Amino acid sequence: MTEAIIFYLFSTVAVVSALMMISVRNPVRAAFYLVLSFFASAIIWLLLQAEFLAIVLVLVYVGAVMVLFLFVVMMLDLNIVEKESGFTRYFPIGIMLAAITFFSIYYVLGQKESGMDVFQSQPLSTAASHVEGYSNTKELGKLLYSEYVYAFEIAAMLLLVAIVAAISLTYRRRPKTRHQNPDLQVSARHEDRIRIVKIPVEERK
Amino acid sequence: MLESYLPILIFIFVGISVGIVMLGMGFVLSPHRPDKEKNSTYECGFEPFENSRINFDVRYYLVAILFIIFDLEITFLFPWAVVLDDIGVFGLLAMALFLIILVVGFIYEWKKGALEWE
Amino acid sequence: MLDLLYSLTSFLPESLQTIIIILVKIAVLLIPLLLGVAYLTYAERKIIGYMQVRIGPNRVGPRGWLQPIADAVKLMFKEIVIPNFANKFLFLLAPVLSIGTALAAWAVVPFNAELVLADVNAGLLYILAMTSVGVYGVIIAGWASNSKYAMLSALRASAQIVSYEIAMGFALVGVLMASRSLNLGDIVIGQSGGIYHWYLLPLFPLFVVYFISGVAETNRAPFDVAEGESEIVAGFHVEYSGMAFSIFFLAEYANMILISMLASLMFLGGWLSPFEGIEIIQNSSLAFIGTASIGWLLAKAAFLLLLFLWFRATFPRYRYDQIMRLGWKVFIPITIVWIFVIGLMYYWQIGPWFTH
Numbered sequence: 001m002t003e004a005i006i007f008y009l010f011s012t013v014a015v016v017s018a019l020m021m022i023s024v025r026n027p028v029r030a031a032f033y034l035v036l037s038f039f040a041s042a043i044i045w046l047l048l049q050a051e052f053l054a055i056v057l058v059l060v061y062v063g064a065v066m067v068l069f070l071f072v073v074m075m076l077d078l079n080i081v082e083k084e085s086g087f088t089r090y091f092p093i094g095i096m097l098a099a100i101t102f103f104s105i106y107y108v109l110g111q112k113e114s115g116m117d118v119f120q121s122q123p124l125s126t127a128a129s130h131v132e133g134y135s136n137t138k139e140l141g142k143l144l145y146s147e148y149v150y151a152f153e154i155a156a157m158l159l160l161v162a163i164v165a166a167i168s169l170t171y172r173r174r175p176k177t178r179h180q181n182p183d184l185q186v187s188a189r190h191e192d193r194i195r196i197v198k199i200p201v202e203e204r205k
Numbered sequence: 206m207l208e209s210y211l212p213i214l215i216f217i218f219v220g221i222s223v224g225i226v227m228l229g230m231g232f233v234l235s236p237h238r239p240d241k242e243k244n245s246t247y248e249c250g251f252e253p254f255e256n257s258r259i260n261f262d263v264r265y266y267l268v269a270i271l272f273i274i275f276d277l278e279i280t281f282l283f284p285w286a287v288v289l290d291d292i293g294v295f296g297l298l299a300m301a302l303f304l305i306i307l308v309v310g311f312i313y314e315w316k317k318g319a320l321e322w323e
Numbered sequence: 324m325l326d327l328l329y330s331l332t333s334f335l336p337e338s339l340q341t342i343i344i345i346l347v348k349i350a351v352l353l354i355p356l357l358l359g360v361a362y363l364t365y366a367e368r369k370i371i372g373y374m375q376v377r378i379g380p381n382r383v384g385p386r387g388w389l390q391p392i393a394d395a396v397k398l399m400f401k402e403i404v405i406p407n408f409a410n411k412f413l414f415l416l417a418p419v420l421s422i423g424t425a426l427a428a429w430a431v432v433p434f435n436a437e438l439v440l441a442d443v444n445a446g447l448l449y450i451l452a453m454t455s456v457g458v459y460g461v462i463i464a465g466w467a468s469n470s471k472y473a474m475l476s477a478l479r480a481s482a483q484i485v486s487y488e489i490a491m492g493f494a495l496v497g498v499l500m501a502s503r504s505l506n507l508g509d510i511v512i513g514q515s516g517g518i519y520h521w522y523l524l525p526l527f528p529l530f531v532v533y534f535i536s537g538v539a540e541t542n543r544a545p546f547d548v549a550e551g552e553s554e555i556v557a558g559f560h561v562e563y564s565g566m567a568f569s570i571f572f573l574a575e576y577a578n579m580i581l582i583s584m585l586a587s588l589m590f591l592g593g594w595l596s597p598f599e600g601i602e603i604i605q606n607s608s609l610a611f612i613g614t615a616s617i618g619w620l621l622a623k624a625a626f627l628l629l630l631f632l633w634f635r636a637t638f639p640r641y642r643y644d645q646i647m648r649l650g651w652k653v654f655i656p657i658t659i660v661w662i663f664v665i666g667l668m669y670y671w672q673i674g675p676w677f678t679h
Contacts, residue, residue: 002211002338003207006214028410028413028466035459043214046207046210047207049207051210051443051444051445052283052284052445052448055445055448055449055452056280056448056452058452058455058456059276059280059448059451059452059455060273060276060277060280062452062455062456063276063452063455063456063458064269064272064273064276064455064485065273067269067272067458067459067462067481067485068266068269068270068272068273070459070462070466071265071266071269071462071481072266074462074466075265075478135287135444136444136445137283137284137287137288137444137445137448137505138284138287138288138291140284141284141285141287141288141291141292142288142291142292144284144285145284145285145288145292145295145296145299145300146292146295146296149295149299152281152299152303153299153302153303153306155281155303156302156303156306156307157306159274159277159278159306159307159310160306160307160309160310162270162274163271163274163307163310163311163313163314164310164313166267166270166271166274167267167313167314167317167319170266170267170270171264171267171317171318171319182645182648209441209442209443210441210443211341211342211345211441212345212348212349212430212440212441213427213430213431213441213443213449215342215345215346215349216349216426216427216429216430216440216441217423217427217430219346219349219353219426220422220423220424220425220426220427221419221420221422221423223353223422223423223426224418224419224420224421224422224423224570225419227422227566227569227570228403228415228418228419228566228567228570230399230566231398231399231401231403231565231566231567232403232566234399234400235399235400235401235402235403235565235566236400236402237402237403238402239404239405265478265482268482268485268486268647269482269485272485272486272488272489275489275492275655276455276488276489276492279451279489279492279493279495279496282493282496282499282662283448283495283496283499283505286496286499286500286503287499287503287504287505288503289500289503289669290503294670297666297669297670300666301663301666304659304662304663308659311655311656311659315652320647320648320651320652321644322643322644322647322648
């Protein structure tokens with residue numbers, strides 16, 4: 001009962017905020033609707049007993065990715081987008097992308113042998129219930145670092161590529177800025193800096 | 206498992222409503238006499254002559270991007286640390302390789318000077 | 324206590340009854356927490372006062388005991404100024420978000436083996452998620468105020484928080500490798516068996532990194548460039564007044580207590596006694612100091628809070644480039660190296676911590 005209420009409440013929130021996100025004009029607002037949508041989806045994932053993924057969704061998407069989005073949106077001072085700029089132009093591409101996404105999800109979830117056939121009439125809550133002491137994080141870890149270890153290392157390579165790409169795209173050294181080199185500062189010795197000179201006393205003539 | 210998350214959900218709502226109630230209390234109890242000078246943005250005694258939302262150093266964006274990457278790394282480390290007992294030496298080596306690949310990225314970052322602030 | 328509550332609410336439908344009982348538990352947690360925050364401000368002024376050979380607040384009530392209450396009442400009756408050109412909704416949302424996340428993280432903090440509001444498997448991950456959401460309060464406040472100082476400070480603060488969060492996350496991974504559990508209660512139980520079983524010993528560098536990152540995360544001195552009054556006045560909350568300002572203040576102090584609490588749970592054995600398993604004490608009349616109790620947890624947290632205040636009284640403020648250097652070039656390498664070291668310690672099953 002409670003589960004059903006929570007599910008419908010947050011799925012409504014997720015859908016409505018997703019719609020608001022693409023329809024509001026103010027980019028900062030749109031970013032916040034996206035945050036809300038992520039949050040609601042995290043709660044729905046929790047209902048599916050995927051606690052690790054749900055919290056990681058909040059941690060990575062809300063806590064990190066959206067922070068970057070907000071940085072960009074807020075600092076670039078994007079004003080309210082002009083009315084329907086390019087809407088008709090991008091519409092066919094958007095429809096196409098949506099269709100591709102839909103069918104790929106349909107293809108994966110609809111396969112009988114994948115054990116994820118959601119189109120059967122079996123209710124989700126019994127399909128996902130687990131024995132006492134079940135830990136989603138543990139089950140995930142056991143698979144990820146043994147069976148899917150190859151994919152895991154590929155993820156590391158992707159992250160490496162991301163680091164290199166981010167730096168080479170955004171970073172440029174400005175030669176004229178001044179900055180300190182703490183290593184040099186710490187390793188400076190007083191012998192290098194001052195010289196004590198003995199000057200013989202001269203007698204007044 | 207789900208029962209143990211119900212208090213968290215309620216706690217989040219309570220936390221947010223504590224904030225709203227306190228703000229509301231502030232609005233109800235305090236006087237409200239706005240005037241032009243009081244409501245103007247804080248500046249060094251003169252009128253703000255440009256929008257405060259100015260462009261910033263791209264470095265801040267770079268920090269945010271690198272943060273996302275490292276955050277993902279940490280989320281990969283969490284389930285690994287939990288199942289150390291089950292995955293044995295193979296798991297240890299798998300993570301060592303993962304970390305070494307990322308340390309290469311970190312060294313690249315360092316040598317490239319992306320971590321310098323001046 | 325709880326049984327009485329159950330019988331009192333027994334006429335209600337079951338789901339409503341559970342919710343009411345959860346709400347009562349939350350109140351039992353929140354009220355002492357908010358009182359603790361109030362008296363932490365008093366303690367801060369008093370302790371820093373004595374460190375600087377002053378007396379500190381001593382006018383309101385005996386020895387100034389009522390000072391925080393007077394402060395709260397004063398702030399409540401102060402006007403909340405909303406500046407021109409500020410985005411009103413976001414301006415008011417920012418303090419709500421920062422207190423909401425600061426309080427919500429407390430849901431999974433255990434006080435002893437039984438006393439925990441939400442005993443979830445992924446407690447530590449949840450706390451990390453909540454602290455990472457906490458940065459929104461700062462960013463929104465800075466942007467919505469439409470003030471240059473606020474904007475600058477929000478940028479500085481968020482880049483700083485985000486950088487130290489990485490070091491913090493890596494430090495947590497070290498704790499996880501020792502405990503192999505994300506549940507905070509299990510982490511403490513994994514440290515039982517005497518003071519040398521605490522994770523402080525094998526994870527000492529991580530403890531230092533974690534605690535200092537905590538100081539940086541909460542924007543406390545010496546990492547308080549976000550509010551540095553000499554450069555950018557009060558930082559991201561320069562435009563806030565009255566209750567709106569005090570909510571930011573509350574959130575900051577609640578976070579300080581949270582960091583101290585977590586550090587003592589993860590590294591200092593939580594509610595376990597440091598004298599556990601010493602026979603001379605157990606057989607004497609002082610046996611109570613050898614047993615685990617919530618008092619130990621609070622004492623450890625209080626000591627770490629004292630460190631927060633002590634840092635503030637001792638260190639001059641870091642410059643921003645120094646802060647970023649410390650976070651990225653010192654703390655992150657230390658934590659990564661130490662994760663490798665822990666991996667080896669785990670492999671060789673060193674000490675009482677890594678036997679499996």
